[in-house]
Amino acid sequence: MNTTVEPFAGKKALIIGCANERSLAWSIAKHLHDGGAQCGFTYPSPALEKRVRPLAASLHAPIIAPCDVTQDQDIDQLFTTVKETWGTFHILIHSVAFADKENLEGRFVQTSRAGFQKALDISAYSLVALARGAEPLLEPSSSIVTLSYYGAQKVVPNYNVMGVAKAALEASVRYLAYDLGKQKIRVNAISAGPVKTLAAAGIRNFRDILTANEEKNPLRENIHADDVGALAAFLCSDQARHITGTTMMVDSGAHIMAF
Numbered sequence: 281m282n283t284t285v286e287p288f289a290g291k292k293a294l295i296i297g298c299a300n301e302r303s304l305a306w307s308i309a310k311h312l313h314d315g316g317a318q319c320g321f322t323y324p325s326p327a328l329e330k331r332v333r334p335l336a337a338s339l340h341a342p343i344i345a346p347c348d349v350t351q352d353q354d355i356d357q358l359f360t361t362v363k364e365t366w367g368t369f370h371i372l373i374h375s376v377a378f379a380d381k382e383n384l385e386g387r388f389v390q391t392s393r394a395g396f397q398k399a400l401d402i403s404a405y406s407l408v409a410l411a412r413g414a415e416p417l418l419e420p421s422s423s424i425v426t427l428s429y430y431g432a433q434k435v436v437p438n439y440n441v442m443g444v445a446k447a448a449l450e451a452s453v454r455y456l457a458y459d460l461g462k463q464k465i466r467v468n469a470i471s472a473g474p475v476k477t478l479a480a481a482g483i484r485n486f487r488d489i490l491t492a493n494e495e496k497n498p499l500r501e502n503i504h505a506d507d508v509g510a511l512a513a514f515l516c517s518d519q520a521r522h523i524t525g526t527t528m529m530v531d532s533g534a535h536i537m538a539f
């Protein structure tokens with residue numbers, strides 16, 4: 281078993297935000313598992329538990345734990361479970377975002393205080409809280425990876441408060457990378473092009489967004505969940521041992537275009 285074939289042999293990965301088989305987090309879990317990693321999963325609600333259990337079981341996950349990332353007690357309990365099951369671990373995947381639907385259409389200026397706080401709490405602060413909980417259990421040379429989107433950096437119509445939340449997330453990646461660097465823990469974000477996942481469900485004109493993106497990006501192709509899985513696996517591997525604090529784009533080059 282050489283390290284090229286099994287880069288994650290003996291490694292343990294905690295996956296936060298796998299909702300179903302289309303989730304980017306699921307693709308990441310499969311890539312890590314293919315590389316020899318053990319994967320543990322969390323779910324935020326009984327409804328999603330039903331979707332996650334069979335996926336987790338198919339990878340023989342030793343951890344399938346509840347965690348509502350807005351609840352400090354849930355996060356504490358999660359890491360108690362991780363400590364009991366694994367002792368220490370090596371990879372934390374954060375693939376969590378939520379804003380109220382009413383804040384993902386119309387004018388950003390109309391975003392309520394409560395809507396803004398909810399989006400930032402679930403989509404950005406959760407990374408900080410999870411990183412803090414994970415820190416004492418993460419081995420040196422561990423990796424934390426989160427998921428972002430280009431709406432953090434430029435205006436994407438209707439992305440609205442999620443753009444602000446992803447900007448906070450990408451900045452949090454940099455500050456966490458600085459803090460955790462001392463323990464040789466790396467923190468990076470993947471900014472993925474549009475993919476039809478649960479996070480895209482119900483987004484107005486999402487099909488049109490996919491079509492337009494496909495016509496305009498340099499490669500004239502939309503990305504696949506597998507592209508995200510492959511980049512996450514790279515970022516978690518020893519190949520990326522000196523990469524931290526970055527946001528890497530997997531978007532067929534869309535971000536280089538002026539329009």
Ligand code: IMJ
Nearest residue numbers: 377378379380381384429438439474479480483
């Ligand atoms: C989401 C909204 C508007 C435009 C969008 C998206 N584009 C893309 C997305 C162009 C690619 C998907 N995306 C990158 C997200 O981060 C989605 C987050 C999200 C989605 C929902 C849908 C259902 C809901 N709340 C949500 N909160 C966050 O109720």
